[in-house]
Amino acid sequence: xxxxxxxxxxxxxxxxxxxxxxxxxxxxxxxxxxxxxxxxxxxxxxxxxxxxxxxxxxxxxxxxxxxxxxxxxxxxxxxxxxxxxxxxxxxxxxxxxxxxxxxxxxxxxxxxxxxxxxxxxxxxxxxxxxxxxxxxxxxxxxxxxxxxxxxxxxxxxxxxxxxxxxxxxxxxxxxxxxxxxxxxxxxxxxxxxxxxxxxxxxxxxxxxxxxxxxxxxxxxxxxxxxxxxxxxxxxxxxxxxxxxxxxxxxxxxxxxxxxxxxxxxxxxxxxxxxxxxxxxxxxxxxxxxxxxxxxxxxxxxxxxxxxxxxxxxxxxxxxxxxxxxxxxxxxxxxxxxxxxxxxxxxxxxxxxxxxxxxxxxxxxxxxxxxxxxxxxxxxxxxxxxxxxxxxxxxxxxxxxxxxxxxxxxxxxxxxxxxxxxxxxxxxxxxxxxxxxxxxxxxxxxxxxxxx
Amino acid sequence: xxxxxxxxxxxxxxxxxxxxxxxxxxxxxxxxxxxxxxxxxxxxxxxxxxxxxxxxxxxxxxxxxxxxxxxxxxxxxxxxxxxxxxxxxxxxxxxxxxxxxxxxxxxxxxxxxxxxxxxxxxxxxxxxxxxxxxxxxxxxxxxxxxxxxxxxxxxxxxxxxxxxxxxxxxxxxxxxxxxxxxxxxxxxxxxxxxxxxxxxxxxxxxxxxxxxxxxxxxxxxxxxxxxxxxxxxxxxxxxxxxxxxxxxxxxxxxxxxxxxxxxxxxxxxxxxxxxxxxxxxxxxxxxxxxxxxxxxxxxxxxxxxxxxxxxxxxxxxxxxxxxxxxxxxxxxxxxxxxxxxxxxxxxxxxxxxxxxxxxxxxxxxxxxxxxxxxxxxxxxxxxxxxxxxxxxxxxxxxxxxxxxxxxxxxxxxxxxxxxxxxxxxxxxxxxxxxxxxxxxxxxxxxxxxxx
Numbered sequence: 061x062x063x064x065x066x067x068x069x070x071x072x073x074x075x076x077x078x079x080x081x082x083x084x085x086x087x088x089x090x091x092x093x094x095x096x097x098x099x100x101x102x103x104x105x106x107x108x109x110x111x112x113x114x115x116x117x118x119x120x121x122x123x124x125x126x127x128x129x130x131x132x133x134x135x136x137x138x139x140x141x142x143x144x145x146x147x148x149x150x151x152x153x154x155x156x157x158x159x160x161x162x163x164x165x166x167x168x169x170x171x172x173x174x175x176x177x178x179x180x181x182x183x184x185x186x187x188x189x190x191x192x193x194x195x196x197x198x199x200x201x202x203x204x205x206x207x208x209x210x211x212x213x214x215x216x217x218x219x220x221x222x223x224x225x226x227x228x229x230x231x232x233x234x235x236x237x238x239x240x241x242x243x244x245x246x247x248x249x250x251x252x253x254x255x256x257x258x259x260x261x262x263x264x265x266x267x268x269x270x271x272x273x274x275x276x277x278x279x280x281x282x283x284x285x286x287x288x289x290x291x292x293x294x295x296x297x298x299x300x301x302x303x304x305x306x307x308x309x310x311x312x313x314x315x316x317x318x319x320x321x322x323x324x325x326x327x328x329x330x331x332x333x334x335x336x337x338x339x340x341x342x343x344x345x346x347x348x349x350x351x352x353x354x355x356x357x358x359x360x361x362x363x364x365x366x367x368x369x370x371x372x373x374x375x376x377x378x379x380x381x382x383x384x385x386x387x388x389x390x391x392x393x394x395x396x397x398x399x400x401x402x403x404x405x406x407x408x409x410x411x412x413x414x415x416x417x418x419x420x421x422x423x424x425x426x427x428x429x430x431x432x433x434x435x436x437x438x439x440x441x442x443x444x445x446x447x448x449x450x451x452x453x454x455x456x457x458x459x460x461x462x463x464x465x466x467x468x469x470x471x472x473x474x475x476x477x478x479x480x481x482x483x484x485x486x487x488x489x490x491x492x493x494x495x496x497x498x499x500x501x502x503x504x505x506x507x508x509x510x511x
Numbered sequence: 512x513x514x515x516x517x518x519x520x521x522x523x524x525x526x527x528x529x530x531x532x533x534x535x536x537x538x539x540x541x542x543x544x545x546x547x548x549x550x551x552x553x554x555x556x557x558x559x560x561x562x563x564x565x566x567x568x569x570x571x572x573x574x575x576x577x578x579x580x581x582x583x584x585x586x587x588x589x590x591x592x593x594x595x596x597x598x599x600x601x602x603x604x605x606x607x608x609x610x611x612x613x614x615x616x617x618x619x620x621x622x623x624x625x626x627x628x629x630x631x632x633x634x635x636x637x638x639x640x641x642x643x644x645x646x647x648x649x650x651x652x653x654x655x656x657x658x659x660x661x662x663x664x665x666x667x668x669x670x671x672x673x674x675x676x677x678x679x680x681x682x683x684x685x686x687x688x689x690x691x692x693x694x695x696x697x698x699x700x701x702x703x704x705x706x707x708x709x710x711x712x713x714x715x716x717x718x719x720x721x722x723x724x725x726x727x728x729x730x731x732x733x734x735x736x737x738x739x740x741x742x743x744x745x746x747x748x749x750x751x752x753x754x755x756x757x758x759x760x761x762x763x764x765x766x767x768x769x770x771x772x773x774x775x776x777x778x779x780x781x782x783x784x785x786x787x788x789x790x791x792x793x794x795x796x797x798x799x800x801x802x803x804x805x806x807x808x809x810x811x812x813x814x815x816x817x818x819x820x821x822x823x824x825x826x827x828x829x830x831x832x833x834x835x836x837x838x839x840x841x842x843x844x845x846x847x848x849x850x851x852x853x854x855x856x857x858x859x860x861x862x863x864x865x866x867x868x869x870x871x872x873x874x875x876x877x878x879x880x881x882x883x884x885x886x887x888x889x890x891x892x893x894x895x896x897x898x899x900x901x902x903x904x905x906x907x908x909x910x911x912x913x914x915x916x917x918x919x920x921x922x923x924x925x926x927x928x929x930x931x932x933x934x935x936x937x938x939x940x941x942x943x944x945x946x947x948x949x950x951x952x953x954x955x956x957x958x959x960x961x962x
Binding site: 081083084085086088090091093094095096100119120121122123126127128129130131132133134135138139141142143144145146160161162164165168169171172173175176178192195196197198199231233235238239240241242243246255256257258259260261262263264265352354357 | 532534535536537539541542544545546547551570571572573574577578579580581582583584585586588589590592593594595596597611612613615616619620622623624626627629643646647648649650682684686689690691692693694697706707708709710711712713714715716803805
């Protein structure tokens with residue numbers, strides 16, 4: 061790691077913030093959930109603050125808790141495209157599942173977004189371990205954990221083939237000779253396996269970035285392997301410096317094992333933040349959000365996640381014994397993380413609800429810009445991360461606070477850039493442009509892959 | 512049809528125009544194919560001219576003719592979303608296939624676009640009859656013609672259930688009581704058949720238009736039935752006034768047969784245009800495009816469409832005998848239309864290539880604004896259509912010509928509106944807002960469906 065190393069900041073966006081009931085906050089704008097205006101405002105604040113990316117998560121089912129929780133959302137790829145049209149520099153990362161989409165469609169969508177945005181697209185690859193999603197897709201059951209990850213790996217390889225199916229110089233636009241494209245530089249991919257059979261080529265040119273940036277959040281054993289083989293931007297939930305350092309070293313060494321440069325993989329833990337001008341103000345904001353908590357919602361959510369019926373235990377008593385992580389199919393790593401947190405901190409059910417409401421398993425913190433920057437600096441300089449996913453507990457004001465207070469503090473310390481240095485997201489993240497696997501001659505000559 | 516009846520105009524958009532080799536024209540901008548700028552420019556011209564919609568077609572395979580033809584394209588839904596973010600009034604219609612997508616995803620995408628655009632979305636429902644598309648989607652063969660249409664009908668019914676799965680007033684945003692939504696107004700759909708099994712509900716609120724406008728282009732027997740049952744905006748290719756009148760009466764009577772109001776279905780034939788300030792200028796533009804023709808491309812394209820090897824016949828000799836339409840699985844109605852045109856006009860192969868290059872089966876016309884308006888007026892007033900799909904043979908200039916010359920002429924004659932009258936696309940097309948099938952009490956009371 062060089063001396064000029066600076067952190068990567070990603071803004072995790074939703075309509076009202078990442079505290080579970082932040083939509084109840086007086087400054088929240090839940091009515092904005094389906095209109096562009098609210099998201100556009102936030103994307104422009106994030107771009108002004110020089111965030112590397114705006115990131116949107118997804119789920120393919122509503123979930124049961126919409127009575128109390130802001131679960132309604134626009135399809136995130138759609139929203140990201142609209143934001144591409146109204147921003148200029150910020151990266152745009154959306155979640156799309158490898159278990160419930162077609163590789164041809166997914167490759168084409170992200171290629172289209174990459175073109176339209178001038179090389180600012182990123183794809184958060186998820187395998188969708190959530191409960192009843194399969195029931196919305198004519199499937200009797202979800203894929204089992206390992207099968208899901210095997211499919212995901214093949215899916216990603218397949219999409220890279222589709223992106224590479226056009227060499228970078230395949231388009232000719234030669235009006236005089238009537239040559240629109242060079243068919244020798246457009247390749248069928250002829251992918252065939254038990255999971256997928258895709259002939260190719262794609263029906264649009266290779267994305268400006270070669271491939272959109274590949275983001276990934278798996279933290280289970282399977283998840284870390286997938287991240288090590290395919291991921292470039294790794295999202296993770298880490299509660300302590302030590303755990304984050306262990307995860308960081310683990311993933312970087314796995315990356316090396318697959319012959320990849322560990323510098324080409326950026327690890328960015330989530331940080332669920334409340335920022336105040338003073339410590340008292342931060343604590344006051346934290347208390348406001350704590351008051352919005354609906355215990356019934358927390359019990360429902362955590363009972364489902366932890367696979368134990370918390371309704372039958374006293375709210376101020378200890379969390380009961382949890383099942384063995386090996387028996388968990390969905391989001392196993394988050395389960396383990398929460399189990400460890402509960403056991404090491406001996407949380408009561410009420411305390412657990414408060415912790416989980418603010419961060420959903422991610423680290424929570426409330427403080428001044430200096431305190432927040434201190435925390436971030438420590439993690440960043442002690443080999444625990446390459447940057448962060450900023451999850452403001454309350455939106456849009458939490459983003460405004462971070463942009464106004466924390467970003468200048470980080471910049472003052474030299475920890476964060478003051479301007480976008482590249483044109484593409486890859487350039488801004490310090491990731492190289494992938495070599496085209498079908499342009500063999502170019503490849504062997506050590507050619508054009510670093511455009 | 513009332514006296515104040517005015518025509519619906521749709522702008523069919525692609526990068527360089529609808530003449531097959533228009534990309535070779537000196538004023539064509541083929542390099543703009545993957546960037547937003549060219550499309551944004553055209554969408555704003557179309558909006559300024561008060562076109563009801565901008566429409567984008569699609570295909571899920573590249574096709575073999577990319578050497579000579581501008582076949583590369585952005586995924587149209589993506590492009591439409593980007594255009595939604597930079598326009599305010601024009602409707603936005605994109606093609607998505609019912610044979611190669613999931614109902615849950617498709618319902619969600621168009622609902623998201625409808626929200627983001629403030630009720631301007633339309634979905635062109637296609638069944639994808641094209642050659643080798645199935646090879647890009649892990650399928651050994653395409654669905655057979657009738658099966659494709661049966662699936663399409665079920666798919667559309669299913670997506671309407673998903674759009675209706677949230678009643679219009681399901682969202683509460685009640686901060687004080689912690690009630691985000693009313694779960695009694697959000698419904699599982701529990702759709703189950705051999706084709707699809709979808710539990711629902713959708714994970715976002717009902718679209719502003721209730722449903723996005725449903726466009727459809729099937730002109731075969733199966734296609735017309737699907738249009739009559741589900742379509743609201745019907746695209747069609749018609750060469751003569753008489754054929755157009757027959758089609759118009761046929762579809763409108765089928766609509767009535769299903770208990771729908773024929774006024775709720777708008778029929779808009781394609782019109783492949785070249786407009787000049789004078790007739791001489793129009794003919795000169797036509798000649799320029801004729802010179803761009805690559806005979807080899809025309810032979811390849813037509814041999815594939817007509818299922819006969821035209822390469823083995825003399826270019827200036829007659830078109831050979833064509834197969835029986837009943838043997839054609841893909842795009843059967845277009846096949847029949849071209850067969851009729853060839854036989855009634857006794858075209859040589861070269862003449863056929865020229866005709867097909869300009870219109871791809873749609874009616875072609877080159878003339879002044881007055882001549883074009885005369886043609887349109889005749890069709891419109893003689894019960895042949897409710898409007899048109901304008902397919903400029905050359906883009907972007909052909910759109911500029913139409914907007915500058917033909918639109919004012921139509922407006923002078925009172926045949927075309929001078930301002931958007933509604934906020935949503937439905938309102939501008941004169942289509943009512945669908946009743947929510949799950950809001951039974953409201954429905955029975957004759958309630959809120961005409962918002």
